Amino acid sequence: MIGFEIIETDGEARAGVLKLNGLEIETPVFMPVGTNANVKLMRPSDLENVGVNIILGNAFHLMLKPGLDVIENHGGLHPFMGWKKAILTDSGGFQIFSLAEGSKVSDEGVELRSPIDGSKVFITPEISMKVQKVLKSDIAMVLDQCIPPNVDRKIVEEAVERTYLWALRSKKAMEGSTQAVFGIVQGGTYRDLRVKSARQITSLEFDGYAIGGLSVGEEREKTLNMTEVTVEFLPKDKPRYFMGAGSPDLIVELVGRGVDMFDSVFPTRLARHGAALTWKGRINVRASKYRFDKNPLDEECDCYVCKNFTRSYIQHLLDREEVLGQMLLTYHNIRFMMSFVSKMRKFILEKRFPEFKEKILSVYEKGVRCE
Amino acid sequence: MIGFEIIETDGEARAGVLKLNGLEIETPVFMPVGTNANVKLMRPSDLENVGVNIILGNAFHLMLKPGLDVIENHGGLHPFMGWKKAILTDSGGFQIFSLAEGSKVSDEGVELRSPIDGSKVFITPEISMKVQKVLKSDIAMVLDQCIPPNVDRKIVEEAVERTYLWALRSKKAMEGSTQAVFGIVQGGTYRDLRVKSARQITSLEFDGYAIGGLSVGEEREKTLNMTEVTVEFLPKDKPRYFMGAGSPDLIVELVGRGVDMFDSVFPTRLARHGAALTWKGRINVRASKYRFDKNPLDEECDCYVCKNFTRSYIQHLLDREEVLGQMLLTYHNIRFMMSFVSKMRKFILEKRFPEFKEKILSVYEKGVRCE
Numbered sequence: 001m002i003g004f005e006i007i008e009t010d011g012e013a014r015a016g017v018l019k020l021n022g023l024e025i026e027t028p029v030f031m032p033v034g035t036n037a038n039v040k041l042m043r044p045s046d047l048e049n050v051g052v053n054i055i056l057g058n059a060f061h062l063m064l065k066p067g068l069d070v071i072e073n074h075g076g077l078h079p080f081m082g083w084k085k086a087i088l089t090d091s092g093g094f095q096i097f098s099l100a101e102g103s104k105v106s107d108e109g110v111e112l113r114s115p116i117d118g119s120k121v122f123i124t125p126e127i128s129m130k131v132q133k134v135l136k137s138d139i140a141m142v143l144d145q146c147i148p149p150n151v152d153r154k155i156v157e158e159a160v161e162r163t164y165l166w167a168l169r170s171k172k173a174m175e176g177s178t179q180a181v182f183g184i185v186q187g188g189t190y191r192d193l194r195v196k197s198a199r200q201i202t203s204l205e206f207d208g209y210a211i212g213g214l215s216v217g218e219e220r221e222k223t224l225n226m227t228e229v230t231v232e233f234l235p236k237d238k239p240r241y242f243m244g245a246g247s248p249d250l251i252v253e254l255v256g257r258g259v260d261m262f263d264s265v266f267p268t269r270l271a272r273h274g275a276a277l278t279w280k281g282r283i284n285v286r287a288s289k290y291r292f293d294k295n296p297l298d299e300e301c302d303c304y305v306c307k308n309f310t311r312s313y314i315q316h317l318l319d320r321e322e323v324l325g326q327m328l329l330t331y332h333n334i335r336f337m338m339s340f341v342s343k344m345r346k347f348i349l350e351k352r353f354p355e356f357k358e359k360i361l362s363v364y365e366k367g368v369r370c371e
Numbered sequence: 372m373i374g375f376e377i378i379e380t381d382g383e384a385r386a387g388v389l390k391l392n393g394l395e396i397e398t399p400v401f402m403p404v405g406t407n408a409n410v411k412l413m414r415p416s417d418l419e420n421v422g423v424n425i426i427l428g429n430a431f432h433l434m435l436k437p438g439l440d441v442i443e444n445h446g447g448l449h450p451f452m453g454w455k456k457a458i459l460t461d462s463g464g465f466q467i468f469s470l471a472e473g474s475k476v477s478d479e480g481v482e483l484r485s486p487i488d489g490s491k492v493f494i495t496p497e498i499s500m501k502v503q504k505v506l507k508s509d510i511a512m513v514l515d516q517c518i519p520p521n522v523d524r525k526i527v528e529e530a531v532e533r534t535y536l537w538a539l540r541s542k543k544a545m546e547g548s549t550q551a552v553f554g555i556v557q558g559g560t561y562r563d564l565r566v567k568s569a570r571q572i573t574s575l576e577f578d579g580y581a582i583g584g585l586s587v588g589e590e591r592e593k594t595l596n597m598t599e600v601t602v603e604f605l606p607k608d609k610p611r612y613f614m615g616a617g618s619p620d621l622i623v624e625l626v627g628r629g630v631d632m633f634d635s636v637f638p639t640r641l642a643r644h645g646a647a648l649t650w651k652g653r654i655n656v657r658a659s660k661y662r663f664d665k666n667p668l669d670e671e672c673d674c675y676v677c678k679n680f681t682r683s684y685i686q687h688l689l690d691r692e693e694v695l696g697q698m699l700l701t702y703h704n705i706r707f708m709m710s711f712v713s714k715m716r717k718f719i720l721e722k723r724f725p726e727f728k729e730k731i732l733s734v735y736e737k738g739v740r741c742e
Binding site: 036038040045069070073074292304308313316317319322324328 | 408411436662681683684693694695699
């Protein structure tokens with residue numbers, strides 16, 4: 001049910017097509033995050049209108065609310081949320097990092113605290129896979145142990161070993177499923193542990209491979225180095241997914257290192273904070289200098305928001321705390337991300353990727369991130 | 372620039388067409404409220420998609436924020452908010468009621484407290500008309516003095532007199548304008564003062580007439596009686612607008628008494644509180660009984676929300692405080708109001724209005740309002 005074809009390369013950068021249950025998704029691809037069965041402030045029709053083909057859902061959050069019974073009653077996450085295109089579901093591994101406080105990890109699984117009511121939730125590879133089967137996502141992620149940056153080597157070694165054992169069990173639990181399954185490489189910022197994890201995970205032959213445990217607070221230099229080290233040990237013919245990258249400058253660096261897929265709350269969260277992504281960089285629309293600015297958010301953008309509203313109007317909405325302001329910014333920012341990856345792909349096809357990369361890095365200050 | 376044609380009547384109920392700057396607006400008509408240059412949680416394209424032809428803007432709020440300079444810079448409220456259909460602007464008269472605390476009324480005008488920063492704002496008929504000229508609304512309302520229910524006759528008498536003087540000055544200030552101007556009848560719940568006010572205001576020959584100062588907390592019986600009294604003294608060939616009615620049961624009662632136009636925050640506010648308007652009455656979508664309900668909000672509804680989402684899904688969004696839940700409810704509720712007035716018009720054309728009225732009153736409990 002999954003296929004991947006590389007159309008062209010420019011250096012390490014790849015322009016490809018991900019074939020997923022009848023959909024053809026051009027790569028590099030950006031996946032907006034829909035944690036609670038919706039991409040915040042976007043209706044499914046809005047997502048389709050801005051060109052989104054695949055979004056990310058989250059097994060851990062959805063098993064808590066609305067609960068599997070409700071989603072099973074609808075026949076999966078697609079019909080539940082009225083989304084007809086592709087869904088990749090995360091396993092809950094990231095929550096081992098983001099909800100670390102009060103969590104207990106053992107080889108068996110992880111005990112987490114529900115962010116909703118503080119109750120204990122036990123997740124094993126088998127439970128996560130069962131949840132993702134009910135969600136009927138197009139791509140399921142194995143359960144992995146995501147760790148914080150700059151921790152002792154001993155902890156990273158353990159996490160790498162556990163991530164391998166959990167990948168084995170995840171794969172076994174998904175046997176016979178028509179869902180694609182991606183493995184996840186860990187290894188912190190230790191070069192040899194990244195290599196070890198990549199070798200272990202790729203030996204299990206997944207449909208695609210994710211680079212996990214990066215962009216979690218470590219220096220940008222390390223993010224990029226560790227990506228390089230990992231990619232070297234991933235098969236060329238499978239899609240590569242860097243988990244949790246959303247800023248244009250980071251994505252362009254990672255595409256230049258051979259990564260194909262990205263997800264992040266970056267464009268939607270930024271919108272809710274009043275900022276717009278443009279081809280000239282990020283702008284804070286709340287700033288008073290836009291009060292009389294009759295230009296669209298981005299002159300080069302073709303979206304509904306840029307064709308119909310001025311910066312001045314959107315600033316007014318933000319100033320009055322009218323949620324429509326955040327809605328319009330979210331719509332534009334996701335459209336921007338779609339245009340961004342699409343244009344990047346065009347440059348790869350034309351073997352002009354370095355030119356594109358330079359342009360993006362010149363306007364998106366390195367390290368300005370919001371993941 | 373304004374014309375009004377009555378196509379059919381059934382008893383006092385009228386089915387008409389309001390011709391406004393090239394637009395043909397069928398009446399009875401419901402106008403969603405867009406106080407701060409937006410209808411909350413609705414993009415202009417959403418409003419068009421659900422069939423909205425005219426919305427209400429507010430002179431008082433807009434002169435404070437974003438300020439007239441910003442709107443003038445865009446050439447009016449339509450281009451500022453990206454809305455191509457009609458706009459009726461209220462004068463600020465309702466704020467004399469809603470922002471009564473700290474306000475001072477004299478024949479010259481009214482001093483109000485800004486709800487934004489508490490500063491003093493002085494409004495006269497001339498100022499209100501100047502503001503509405505800058506807004507370039509299709510219909511401007513005269514400045515009137517809206518008073519609370521059940522106050523001393525003396526106060527009502529003064530308000531009626533002042534409303535007349537202000538109507539005169541408003542009319543004079545709008546001389547030469549291509550905007551339509553509506554007069555407003557006051558008179559509280561005193562039959563003779565309503566008659567007096569109606570006679571005074573209609574003597575000034577406006578493009579349409581509003582019934583003001585009702586549905587502000589008085590008993591339903593009085594609302595209806597006073598409307599009857601007022602309508603009797605309004606010319607048959609001009610549109611009649613009841614200010615601030617939004618619940619289907621109240622609107623159907625008022626249409627049955629000869630009113631053509633309505634506005635209210637009712638459907639949008641209700642949505643933000645988690646309730647949906649349906650042909651079987653109002654439902655609280657937060658209720659746990661909808662957890663597994665795979666039905667649309669309303670089985671008879673043709674809107675995007677009802678075609679794509681279940682009550683179960685919307686309940687989940689509301690439960691997780693995802694604003695998309697309120698967005699979907701708002702979209703549906705405004706669509707419901709459009710279908711409601713459209714169906715009511717069909718019944719009037721078929722001389723079956725009483726049948727429609729009975730049906731609505733049987734499912735919308737009398738007095739359940741949210742204005």
